Amino acid sequence: MKPPKFSYHAPATLDEATAVLAEHAEDGKVLAGGQSLIPLLSFRLAAPGHLVDINRLPGLDRVERTSRGWRIPALVRQRAVERSPELATGVPLLAEALRNVAHPQIRNRGTVCGSLAHGDSSAELPSVMVALDARMSVASARGVRQVGADDFFQFHLTTAIEPDELLLAVEFDAPRPRTYSAFREFALRRGDFCLAGVAVTATFDVDGRVELCRIVAAGVAPTPLRLTAVEEVVTGSELDAAALAAAQEAARREVSPLGDARADAAYRRHLLSVLARRALSALRDKRDNRDNREGQEGAD
């Protein structure tokens, strides 16, 4: 028996869940897919006195179409989003990134919202949600409030969710016309947390120039990191070779990752800059309806 002792709550309604969280705020923890929390309990890195298992809450396990786009409630498993034909065409960035999230067995159980609430910056979904400019619906006994993705991730494993709150859903808009996206990461082994990763979305104007873009780095800062300098470099460009080279250089300058046992700081910085270029190149090739062959292998 590895997890420390806790009291287990399995509320049947959202009101019950938020009431329990309100009662035990500082000593409570929400359990959804458990793919991050159970290991933390088993390592005894977390020892909450009360676990609030939300898996029996009704109506939170299906992706919903909204007037502006989509809503992914708290109990939608990662695998369901990865396999949704509607989201595959509507927001292809999700499935592209999800294929890098651990392994099928983990994605069968892990929830999209759970990964966001856990807030590991080297995970894929936090960066993806920043790239999609998503909004988080956070619920407590005090009501429901919305937090934009840019403000949601605050520090390593720290989000805007207060101790008495739970992440009810994440919402994002349908991409505007002429919008494309891409995700690239590098991990030592398939399914590992990445050493660095990049999620990009860009909307082109009618002349084929980047009008708006969001470029977000994973694994190189305590939170998903918007690379605003890189965004400035590519905005207005046609993502030609010169723009890609400038973007790579801007990315290299913009990040200051820490080194660890898996990769030192200089290597991570280099990786990130290469991945930024590759992601942008892949995005451009999607616009041009070409296969992107760069980024699968080969050295830089």
Next chain:
Amino acid sequence: MHPDVRDGTDKQVLRVIVNGEERRGVVDVRTTLADFLRHDLSLTGTHLGCEHGVCGACTVLLDGTAVRACLMLAVQADGCRIETVEGLGDGDALSPLQEAFHRNHALQCGFCTAGFLMSITGALRDGPVETEQEAREVLSGNICRCTGYAGMIRAVLETSEQVYGAQAAS
């Protein structure tokens, strides 16, 4: 649902269907599904390697999909259908996948085998696995530290062909 659970509890009655058979137990809520299967139900075919979700040895099917039994509390499986390696064969008769493992020397010490078998069984229920690359993807969530993966890849492809017909070759 047990009413007491809404108020918080440290023990709970549990009812699951394991390999088609109803099983009940009273568990400490912090018991993982893997420990419940092994200790309470004596189904020791499910192995525990890392116990934090990395190695895949404890993979079982929960309502038909492959999950890590070490990353779930037993109480969360209340009311669910669970399949373990003990349910694959029929008496002494091995399942087609187990036969394919045998034929292709896809195991050596066997510690990781149950997890691989359950991961592959789950994947093959979703559809055929037709290429080596797809087979590698199916195997990527489990770790083997002695035999390696070449024999397992052959076993996956052969079993897929057996189950779904030789559509890949056509």
